Amino acid sequence: MSPSDVLIIGSAGYVGTRMSAGFARAGYRVAGLQRPGGTPVDPAYRAVPGDLADPPSLVEAARGFDLVIHLGAILDERLDLAGVDALIEAGSPMIITSGSDVLGAGHVDEDDVPHPHPLVGWRDEVERRALAAGHRVIRPGLIYGSGGGVVQNMMVPLAQRLGAGVYVGEPDVRWGAVHVDDLPPLYLAVARSAAPGTVWNAIAENVLVDRLAALVGCGRTISWPEHEDVPPEYAPIGGLFRLHQVVSSQKTRREMGWVPRHTDAVASLAQELAAAGFPVRPEDLGHNPAAIVP
Structure with missing residues (x-):
């Protein structure tokens, strides 16, 4: 060709x-x-x-x-x-x-x-x-990895400023991630x-946002009140922090033959953050059973 x-x-x-x-x-x-x-x-x-x-x-x-x-x-x-x-x-x-x-x-x-x-x-x-x-x-x-994306560019700086990872409202909100x-x-x-x-x-998996917050906060998290304006680090996509989804990619995988290599965002990000000298918990470096692979 x-x-x-x-x-x-x-x-x-x-x-x-x-x-x-x-x-x-x-x-x-x-x-x-x-x-x-x-x-x-x-x-x-x-x-x-x-x-x-x-x-x-x-x-x-x-x-x-x-x-x-x-x-x-x-x-x-x-x-x-x-x-x-x-x-x-x-x-x-x-x-x-x-x-x-x-x-x-x-x-x-x-x-x-x-x-x-x-x-x-x-x-x-x-x-x-x-x-x-x-x-x-x-x-x-949510696109993550290789030093970029929402986790690295928004969640990590806020966690460093406040001393804890931040999610908005109640826990158990999920995002599709790749x-x-x-x-x-x-x-x-x-x-x-x-x-x-x-x-x-x-979509390679559906990951808990509060789990990402715990990762960047090294186990310490803050639930930001839903009725308050989000921190300035989150302002560009503030409303999306409350959007709970479980997204399927079964059709895409089946018909396009797509097999994503990364299906554990928490472990992948933990390894990347640890390599950069960021403190992470040992348990974050292993498999994340809370992720839902679509």
């Missing part, structure tokens, strides 16, 4: 750097969207000018590629909807990255009708437009095998 040209929006980001490397290793010719003043695209890849904050620029940027992978940040309703419309107009096959939060609370799977959390209330419309045009959607949950290194294999499988207009859940 001749090499395919893929444009990765967000190629210089936390997930995008690993996605770019994964697709390059798989034989794709990788390009990255370069916004004015943004983090430079890795010189190993071709830089293509364009900006999610300037949706018309995306039409020319995405035109002519064999595949476009959208890993860009959520901006706002106007820009996100205009952006997906522009990418659809460009005419290149596309994988849109959404999130499990679009499904709402409870036990949910790939075929459930979205009931998005108000924080991302328009993202189901982004999905609908992409799917109606024959593109594909992938929904990761290690960042397990995402490129799924995107490659979807790129190669998934039918147009299909949606896939990138």
Whole structure:
């Protein structure tokens, strides 16, 4: 098979750097969207000018590629909807990255009708437009590992400031979770095998948020009152701390042949934090029986 040209929006980001490397290793010719003043695209890849904050620029940027992978940040309703419309107009096959939060609370799977959390209330419309045009959607949950993500960037700094890990409200809230290194294999499988207009859940396990708080707090936790504003470290996604989900990825695993290598977020993060000199309890380095593997 001749090499395919893929444009990765967000190629210089936390997930995008690993996605770019994964697709390059798989034989794709990788390009990255370069916004004015943004983090430079890795010189190993071709830089293509364009900006999610300037949706018309995306039409020319995405035109002519064999595949476009959208890993860009959520901006706002106007820009996100205009952006997906522009990418659809460009005419290149596309994988849109959404999130499990679009499904709402409870036990949910790939075929459930979205009931998005108000924080991302328009993202189901982004999905609908992409799917109606024959593109594909992938929904990761909490992305962790390799020094990035919500746990490292939000939960750890707050725990260091307060001397305890913080969760919001009552315990036993679960989030779907996936290690960042397990995402490129799924995107490659979807790129190669998934039918147009299909949606896939990138969830390796469902993990207790208070268990993550205990990890970063070395056993000490604080339940933040639900009626109070969340700490500033949590402000970007504060409302999601109360969103309880048990997300299934059985269909994705079965039909895409996806087998995530990391299915214990607590143990993986504990090992990573310990290697960086962060205090962790010995019991956090082992298997976490509270995780639910979907």
